[in-house]
Amino acid sequence: MKLNINGKPVEVAADPDMPLLWALRDVLGLTGTKFGCGAGFCGACTVQLDGEPVRGCQTPVSAVGTAKITTIEGLSASAWGRKLQDAWVALDVPQCGYCQAGQLLAAEALLRSTPKPTDADIDAAMSGNICRCATYTRIRAAIKQAAAA
Amino acid sequence: MNIQLSRRHFLFASAALGGGLYLGLSPQRADAAEAGQLNAWVVVPPSGPIRIMASNPEVGQGIRTSLPMVICEELDADWAAVEIVPTLADAKTYGRQVAGGSQATPVHYENMRRVGAAARAMILDAAARAWGVPVAELSTDKGHVVHQAKRAPYGQFAAAAAALPAPDLAQVAVKDPKSFRLIGSFQPGVNNRAIVRGAQPYGIDAVVPGMVHAAFHKSGVQGAKVKSANLEAIKKLGGVKDALIVAGTDEYEGLAGGVAILAETTWHAQRARAALQVEWSDSPAAFQSTSAWAKMAAEAKGKPPGMPIHATGDVSAAMARATKRVSADYAYPFIPHVPMEPINCTAQVTGDKVEIWAPTQNPEPGRQAVAKTLGVPPENVTIHMMRVGGGFGRRLQNDYMVEAAWIARAAGKPVKLTWTREDDITQDFLRPGGWHFLEAGLDAQGRCIAWDNHFISYGRDGKFVRAADIGPRDFPAGIVDDFRVGATLLPLQHTTGYLRAPSNNAFGFVTQGFIDELAHAAGADPLQYRRDFLGSPRIIGDPKARGPYNTGRMRAVLDKAAAMAGWGRKLPKRTGLGIAFHFSHLGYFANVIEASVATDGTIKVHKIWVAGDIGRQIVNMAGATNQVQGSVLDAIGACMGHAITFADGAIEQRNFGDVPMLRNEQIPPIEVAFLTPDYPVTGLGEPAYPAVAPALANAVFAATGVRLRALPFDTSLLKA
Numbered sequence: 001m002k003l004n005i006n007g008k009p010v011e012v013a014a015d016p017d018m019p020l021l022w023a024l025r026d027v028l029g030l031t032g033t034k035f036g037c038g039a040g041f042c043g044a045c046t047v048q049l050d051g052e053p054v055r056g057c058q059t060p061v062s063a064v065g066t067a068k069i070t071t072i073e074g075l076s077a078s079a080w081g082r083k084l085q086d087a088w089v090a091l092d093v094p095q096c097g098y099c100q101a102g103q104l105l106a107a108e109a110l111l112r113s114t115p116k117p118t119d120a121d122i123d124a125a126m127s128g129n130i131c132r133c134a135t136y137t138r139i140r141a142a143i144k145q146a147a148a149a
Numbered sequence: 150m151n152i153q154l155s156r157r158h159f160l161f162a163s164a165a166l167g168g169g170l171y172l173g174l175s176p177q178r179a180d181a182a183e184a185g186q187l188n189a190w191v192v193v194p195p196s197g198p199i200r201i202m203a204s205n206p207e208v209g210q211g212i213r214t215s216l217p218m219v220i221c222e223e224l225d226a227d228w229a230a231v232e233i234v235p236t237l238a239d240a241k242t243y244g245r246q247v248a249g250g251s252q253a254t255p256v257h258y259e260n261m262r263r264v265g266a267a268a269r270a271m272i273l274d275a276a277a278r279a280w281g282v283p284v285a286e287l288s289t290d291k292g293h294v295v296h297q298a299k300r301a302p303y304g305q306f307a308a309a310a311a312a313l314p315a316p317d318l319a320q321v322a323v324k325d326p327k328s329f330r331l332i333g334s335f336q337p338g339v340n341n342r343a344i345v346r347g348a349q350p351y352g353i354d355a356v357v358p359g360m361v362h363a364a365f366h367k368s369g370v371q372g373a374k375v376k377s378a379n380l381e382a383i384k385k386l387g388g389v390k391d392a393l394i395v396a397g398t399d400e401y402e403g404l405a406g407g408v409a410i411l412a413e414t415t416w417h418a419q420r421a422r423a424a425l426q427v428e429w430s431d432s433p434a435a436f437q438s439t440s441a442w443a444k445m446a447a448e449a450k451g452k453p454p455g456m457p458i459h460a461t462g463d464v465s466a467a468m469a470r471a472t473k474r475v476s477a478d479y480a481y482p483f484i485p486h487v488p489m490e491p492i493n494c495t496a497q498v499t500g501d502k503v504e505i506w507a508p509t510q511n512p513e514p515g516r517q518a519v520a521k522t523l524g525v526p527p528e529n530v531t532i533h534m535m536r537v538g539g540g541f542g543r544r545l546q547n548d549y550m551v552e553a554a555w556i557a558r559a560a561g562k563p564v565k566l567t568w569t570r571e572d573d574i575t576q577d578f579l580r581p582g583g584w585h586f587l588e589a590g591l592d593a594q595g596r597c598i599a600w601d602n603h604f605i606s607y608g609r610d611g612k613f614v615r616a617a618d619i620g621p622r623d624f625p626a627g628i629v630d631d632f633r634v635g636a637t638l639l640p641l642q643h644t645t646g647y648l649r650a651p652s653n654n655a656f657g658f659v660t661q662g663f664i665d666e667l668a669h670a671a672g673a674d675p676l677q678y679r680r681d682f683l684g685s686p687r688i689i690g691d692p693k694a695r696g697p698y699n700t701g702r703m704r705a706v707l708d709k710a711a712a713m714a715g716w717g718r719k720l721p722k723r724t725g726l727g728i729a730f731h732f733s734h735l736g737y738f739a740n741v742i743e744a745s746v747a748t749d750g751t752i753k754v755h756k757i758w759v760a761g762d763i764g765r766q767i768v769n770m771a772g773a774t775n776q777v778q779g780s781v782l783d784a785i786g787a788c789m790g791h792a793i794t795f796a797d798g799a800i801e802q803r804n805f806g807d808v809p810m811l812r813n814e815q816i817p818p819i820e821v822a823f824l825t826p827d828y829p830v831t832g833l834g835e836p837a838y839p840a841v842a843p844a845l846a847n848a849v850f851a852a853t854g855v856r857l858r859a860l861p862f863d864t865s866l867l868k869a
Binding site for chain 2: 015018019022025026027029030031032033034035036037038039041042044071072073075076084085088089090091092093094095096097098099100101104122123126127129130131132133134135136137138139140
């Protein structure tokens with residue numbers, strides 16, 4: 001099966017039913033995408049397909065087709081992604097940091113479509129991503145800082 | 150070299166683990182001088198970045214940033230240029246390596262200062278000899294030795310310094326805290342950049358050549374063993390490499406019985422698991438039932454407690470002379486930890502040697518458990534303390550480490566074991582639930598003159614299960630003279646464990662809710678009533694128990710939180726301010742919460758003001774405020790919907806759909822202030838949690854007149 005991951009064509013030998021999360025992690029060794037619940041509740045496995053955030057655990061690899069996959073390892077290729085990464089580091093967003101890959105991919109999609117998000121925009125875009133450490137206050141601040149950068 | 154070795158050996162041998170001063174030099178490090186290793190934490194190579202060891206497990210509390218900051222401050226190295234290196238689990242060298250009890254800072258802070266200062270002193274000594282000038286004429290700046298116009302990097306003196314005898318830590322000079330440049334500043338976590346690039350390995354990301362992925366299927370009812378399973382059918386499924394029965398051990402909390410499925414990927418293992426057919430033995434836990442326990446607790450009410458815990462004065466006499474008596478029943482459920490990174494461990498067993506890659510908060514007991522269960526010497530177990538995707542106390546238990554090691558040995562190859570979220574929730578070491586049947590007596594002035602608490606919790610063999618105990622001197626023992634607490638234990642087989650601010654996370658809710666009730670019964674302002682309750686500044690409690698605490702420090706944070714929130718101001722209808730304080734884990738916290746309650750009962754938290762006192766120094770403002778904000782929201786989340794229930798012996802909840810976590814849109818602003826009176830520096834993972842739930846319940850009461858006495862909150866009680 002041919003996939004496009006972070007701008008590069010990748011050949012992956014995976015069962016078509018295998019969720020993209022596990023193809024990335026256990027077949028391709030791209031472990032930046034995290035397993036959190038396996039049921040679409042938490043958003044830890046968020047990746048982008050053609051720029052749209054999706055749940056890696058709920059997306060069979062066969063459903064990806066020609067869509068371009070962006071994972072956390074490819075986030076730096078986006079100007080918004082780099083601004084978000086800088087803000088995340090500077091404001092010390094992470095505690096354990098495990099959910100932050102998914103948070104960042106959701107936030108990058110938000111800023112690309114809505115460069116000056118309101119709090120309501122942030123609520124809507126980020127609602128699907130749980131942070132068990134509850135770094136939400138800083139996630140919001142970092143999105144705003146990246147938007148202003 | 151021989152002299153130096155014996156000196157190093159002496160330093161090591163005299164180290165007091167978990168206390169005292171120690172450089173952590175082990176006799177094995179004969180080549181230390183050549184490597185520029187000045188002690189177990191500091192390596193100054195001849196060129197390249199200075200390396201500072203991070204020897205404590207990182208679970209998100211920021212300890213791999215904050216303790217190296219302390220060393221770096223006293224070493225006077227350039228924080229921007231040092232390299233932070235995680236160590237293996239090695240308590241013989243590094244002392245207490247535990248992410249638990251908010252203990253890492255109080256245990257290590259002063260020692261880490263001296264470790265850094267000792268390394269700096271050795272560099273200065275070597276520089277003075279090299280330059281032929283007195284040490285007193287030298288100064289340091291960002292990893293350089295300075296003498297008048299001369300300036301040279303530490304590395305230039307490293308080899309010579311490493312050959313010098315290490316200074317006596319008790320004598321080594323540390324900085325005047327007024328001159329701190331790094332300690333007390335806002336420093337982002339050292340792994341942040343790797344995290345935002347997806348380049349930071351967690352336990353679950355460990356990869357060992359030749360490893361297979363494992364699922365481990367257990368019954369979900371504790372103690373059940375596999376009688377039979379369709380292993381042959383499972384082995385034929387796609388991607389499956391093997392399937393085997395783990396008999397398990399017989400002792401409580403030993404290796405659980407179940408079926409291990411080994412596969413090419415985690416997904417193949419889990420897919421095959423869905424096809425498993427297992428016949429289980431009867432379990433001694435089958436009786437467990439939330440409704441049955443509730444009935445037992447209700448029946449215990451009004452009867453004498455099964456075991457006395459603590460009593461002073463004469464409660465009955467004090468109740469008899471009270472002008473007013475107030476009774477209330479408080480309750481809270483089992484709650485889970487649900488760390489974001491599901492439970493996992495990677496293990497490799499080669500002969501009688503075991504290598505473990507684990508997200509663990511507490512590696513040494515894991516080493517012991519692996520060694521005992523596999524029958525290998527503890528020193529043959531190597532543990533890599535992987536960055537942990539959340540602990541909250543769950544990973545103080547190392548059950549998964551034993552499972553992975555056992556399965557890896559049975560498989561004859563390295564194994565990565567990954568639990569599902571469902572495994573995590575149904576097999577957690579839960580925060581125990583409990584009930585408190587309280588009665589207090591007030592005198593004519595409204596003062597609390599009697600306090601009686603019948604505590605219902607869980608036990609086995611006549612003892613509290615882990616984290617269910619109430620301490621004899623727990624608040625408000627020592628404040629109310631005529632005081633009594635006794636307990637009745639309900640039977641439990643399921644495992645329990647420490648969850649952020651154990652015991653306190655529930656007791657804070659109970660005591661501060663009840664004190665609010667007493668304030669209202671006395672017709673007093675809840676803030677003033679608490680001030681009076683605490684009384685004059687004094688030390689209360691037993692140093693060997695969960696204390697002692699200083700009522701003056703408590704009063705100070707209480708007043709600070711009240712001032713921050715503008716306590717006493719007028720608020721709109723169905724909006725209220727609630728206040729609470731709590732001492733735990735050596736930290737003093739108080740907070741005020743403003744909340745409103747909609748006519749359908751929905752609670753909205755408008756703002757939270759938090760005042761804390763963890764001693765004279767905040768090490769890292771970035772990590773500190775993050776911990777407080779996180780603790781506060783963790784507690785709010787528990788109010789809003791966390792509860793684990795049992796039926797037919799097993800836990801009924803499965804995933805985040807049943808254990809709703811707070812989300813982005815529910816987050817109120819949180820204002821945090823630290824008071825820094827001149828007391829020892831203590832930790833922050835836990836003490837901000839316990840006073841939150843009661844402040845919210847008290848705010849809801851102020852808004853509605855409805856007293857919430859059970860967690861999680863039943864908002865149907867709040868409909869207008």
